Amino acid sequence: AQTVTQSQPEMSVQEAETVTLSCTYDTSENNYYLFWYKQPPSRQMILVIRQEAYKQQNATENRFSVNFQKAAKSFSLKISDSQLGDTAMYFCAFMPASGNQFYFGTGTSLTVIP
Amino acid sequence: KAGVTQTPRYLIKTRGQQVTLSCSPISGHRSVSWYQQTPGQGLQFLFEYFSETQRNKGNFPGRFSGRQFSNSRSEMNVSTLELGDSALYLCASTTQAPGETQYFGPGTRLLVL
Numbered sequence: 001a002q003t004v005t006q007s008q009p010e011m012s013v014q015e016a017e018t019v020t021l022s023c024t025y026d027t028s029e030n031n032y033y034l035f036w037y038k039q040p041p042s043r044q045m046i047l048v049i050r051q052e053a054y055k056q057q058n059a060t061e062n063r064f065s066v067n068f069q070k071a072a073k074s075f076s077l078k079i080s081d082s083q084l085g086d087t088a089m090y091f092c093a094f095m096p097a098s099g100n101q102f103y104f105g106t107g108t109s110l111t112v113i114p
Numbered sequence: 115k116a117g118v119t120q121t122p123r124y125l126i127k128t129r130g131q132q133v134t135l136s137c138s139p140i141s142g143h144r145s146v147s148w149y150q151q152t153p154g155q156g157l158q159f160l161f162e163y164f165s166e167t168q169r170n171k172g173n174f175p176g177r178f179s180g181r182q183f184s185n186s187r188s189e190m191n192v193s194t195l196e197l198g199d200s201a202l203y204l205c206a207s208t209t210q211a212p213g214e215t216q217y218f219g220p221g222t223r224l225l226v227l
Contacts, residue, residue, distance in 0.1 A: 044218065100216075
């Protein structure tokens with residue numbers, strides 16, 4: 001079975017500062033994909049970043065980057081130069097290569113303070 | 115391209131009734147997945163359809179069912195509604211390749227009284 005754990009239910013960060021959201025997962029699969037999605041108050045789920053497990057290079061997307069540690073089964077999200085619009089619930093998600101089903105973590109509520 | 119659309123956006127039903135929710139995927143996407151989001155259980159996978167066939171199914175009772183049409187639009191149905199079915203129902207579409215990014219719709223918020 002696949003499980004995804006986000007141990008930080010709530011976090012806050014000052015505008016323009018950097019914050020890191022943690023995510024660990026458990027799987028026996030060797031090939032899989034990892035995602036971070038953002039869900040603002042509008043409830044629309046928006047992709048933040050995607051990582052393929054067979055790629056050693058950490059994914060980056062503008063101010064968003066990940067620290068992917070496959071051996072440790074860790075997939076943290078770093079947000080640099082935090083902006084007020086980053087305030088949202090962030091979900092870490094795992095998808096095995098064998099299927100199209102997401103396994104989501106419980107989410108981290110991030111508040112960016114002006 | 116237009117995004118994933120879901121209708122209706124809000125629904126209020128009473129216990130025992132049934133409900134049908136609709137999802138139109140992004141043009142060209144043939145896979146549609148459904149998720150239930152509740153404060154207590156978080157985001158849980160319901161099922162996935164591809165080319166009108168259910169390809170994956172989550173751990174939900176048989177009251178939850180779905181289908182997909184030839185134009186890739188999908189519907190999910192919940193029969194004999196229970197209070198615990200109150201949730202945000204999200205659908206997501208993707209191309210057929212596993213691991214490709216899933217694009218979510220805005221969701222349908224269902225309240226069961």
